[in-house]
Amino acid sequence: MVFLRAEGFLGASLEWDKEWLPQIYKIHMEKRAKEKKVSPGEQERHLLYQMMLIRRFEEKSAEQYTKEKIRGFLHLYIGEEAVAVGVTQALSDEDYVLSTYREHGHALAKNMDSGAIMAEMYGKLEGCSKGRGGSMHLFDANINFYGGNAIVAGHLPMDVGMALASKKQQKNIITCCFFGEGAAAEGEFHEAMNLAALWQVPVLFVCENNLYAMGTALKYTHAMQDLEKKGGAYEIEAYAVDGMDLIAVSKAANDAVKYIKTNNRPYFLVCNTYRFRPHSMFDAELYRDKKEVEEWKKKDPIPKYQQHLINKKLLSKKQIDEMEKQIEAEIKKAVIFADEGSWEPIEDLTKFVYSGQKA
Ligand SMILES: Cc1ncc(C[n+]2csc(CCOP(=O)(O)OP(=O)(O)O)c2C)c(N)n1
Ligand SMILES: [Mg+2]
Numbered sequence: 001m002v003f004l005r006a007e008g009f010l011g012a013s014l015e016w017d018k019e020w021l022p023q024i025y026k027i028h029m030e031k032r033a034k035e036k037k038v039s040p041g042e043q044e045r046h047l048l049y050q051m052m053l054i055r056r057f058e059e060k061s062a063e064q065y066t067k068e069k070i071r072g073f074l075h076l077y078i079g080e081e082a083v084a085v086g087v088t089q090a091l092s093d094e095d096y097v098l099s100t101y102r103e104h105g106h107a108l109a110k111n112m113d114s115g116a117i118m119a120e121m122y123g124k125l126e127g128c129s130k131g132r133g134g135s136m137h138l139f140d141a142n143i144n145f146y147g148g149n150a151i152v153a154g155h156l157p158m159d160v161g162m163a164l165a166s167k168k169q170q171k172n173i174i175t176c177c178f179f180g181e182g183a184a185a186e187g188e189f190h191e192a193m194n195l196a197a198l199w200q201v202p203v204l205f206v207c208e209n210n211l212y213a214m215g216t217a218l219k220y221t222h223a224m225q226d227l228e229k230k231g232g233a234y235e236i237e238a239y240a241v242d243g244m245d246l247i248a249v250s251k252a253a254n255d256a257v258k259y260i261k262t263n264n265r266p267y268f269l270v271c272n273t274y275r276f277r278p279h280s281m282f283d284a285e286l287y288r289d290k291k292e293v294e295e296w297k298k299k300d301p302i303p304k305y306q307q308h309l310i311n312k313k314l315l316s317k318k319q320i321d322e323m324e325k326q327i328e329a330e331i332k333k334a335v336i337f338a339d340e341g342s343w344e345p346i347e348d349l350t351k352f353v354y355s356g357q358k359a
Pocket of ligand 1: 100102150151152153179180181182183184208210212213214279
C-alpha cells in the first residue's frame with residue numbers, strides 16, 4: 001500500500017506533459033516498491049483519504065457533466081466506495097484489476113492519477129486512454145488497471161484468461177474482477193466461474209450487489225438472491241460481506257487473497273452495497289422509492305469510518321477537515337489539468353484503430 005495521493009507525489013517537479021505520463025508511472029511504481037507502512041494509523045488514514053477522494057472526485061465529475069465539460073456516459077459509484085477501497089488495499093501493486101463502466105472508484109483506489117482520469121472524461125489527449133475511451137474506458141497497463149469495460153459481464157472471461165496467463169508465467173499475482181449483480185445473471189459469469197474453477201486460476205471475483213441493474217431490481221433478475229451461493233455450483237469458495245463497512249470489506253478481502261495465494265484457487269466475494277445516485281446521468285429513478293435511498297444513506301461508509309478512526313484516536317475532526325482541503329486541492333489540480341489538455345488532431349484519428357502502431 002502506498003501514500004501517493006496523501007503525499008502529493010505528482011508534485012510540481014514533474015511536467016504534466018503527455019510524453020511524461022508513462023515515465024511518471026514508472027517512477028511512481030519504483031517509489032511505491034520501496035515504501036513501507038510506518039506510523040500507527042497511517043494505513044487507516046490513507047484508506048479514508050481514498051474513499052473521500054472517490055466521493056469528491058465523482059461529485060466534481062457530475063458538476064463538470066452539467067457544464068458539458070464531460071459528455072457521453074457517466075456512471076457514478078457514490079455510496080459504494082468501501083468496496084473498491086477495501087478490496088484494493090488487499091491487493092499488491094502487481095495484481096491485475098478489471099472493472100465495469102462504473103470504475104472511477106476502482107481506478108482511483110488502484111492509484112490512477114486523478115488528472116489523467118478527468119482528462120480522459122473530457123476526451124483530452126492527456127487522458128489515460130488518450131481521450132478515446134471516456135468515463136467507461138479508463139485503462140492503464142502501467143498500474144495494472146485493465147479497464148473500464150462497458151459490456152455487462154464482458155470482462156469476466158478476460159479476467160480468467162489473464163489469470164491463466166499469469167499462472168502459466170508463474171507470476172505470483174491475483175486477477176481481481178469487479179462486476180455488478182446484473183452481470184452475475186449473464187452467461188459469461190457462469191462460463192468464467194466454471195473455467196476459473198476447472199483451471200484453478202488465481203482470480204478474485206468481486207460482485208458489487210447494489211440491488212439494481214439499471215432500473216431492474218435484484219428480485220426480477222435472480223431466481224436465487226443469495227448470490228454467494230452461486231459459488232457452490234462451481235466449488236468456488238465464497239463469502240458475502242456488508243459492502244457499506246470498510247473494515248468488514250477489508251477483512252473479507254484480506255481473507256480472500258490469503259485463500260487464493262494458499263490454495264491456488266479462485267474466490268467469490270459478494271459485497272452487498274448501494275448506489276446513492278441514479279444508474280447514470282440519464283435516469284429518472286422511477287423504479288425505487290426515495291425513502292429507500294434515504295435509508296441506505298444512513299449506512300454511508302465514509303462517516304462510519306471517520307467515526308471509527310476518531311473513536312480509536314487515530315484521527316481528529318480537525319485532521320478530517322485538513323484532509324478535505326487536501327482532496328479539494330487534488331481535484332482542483334485534476335480539473336485544471338483536464339481544462340488545459342489538448343484535443344487530438346484530426347489527422348491522428350485513424351491511428352491505433354487497425355494499424356500496428358502502438359499507443
Ligand atoms: C451485454 C450488455 N447488456 C446490456 C447492457 C446495458 N447495461 C448497461 S449497465 C446495465 C446494468 C448492469 O447492472 P449491474 O451489473 O448490476 O451493475 P451496476 O450498474 O449496478 O453497477 C445494463 C443492462 C450492456 N452494457 N451490456
Ligand atoms: Mg447492480
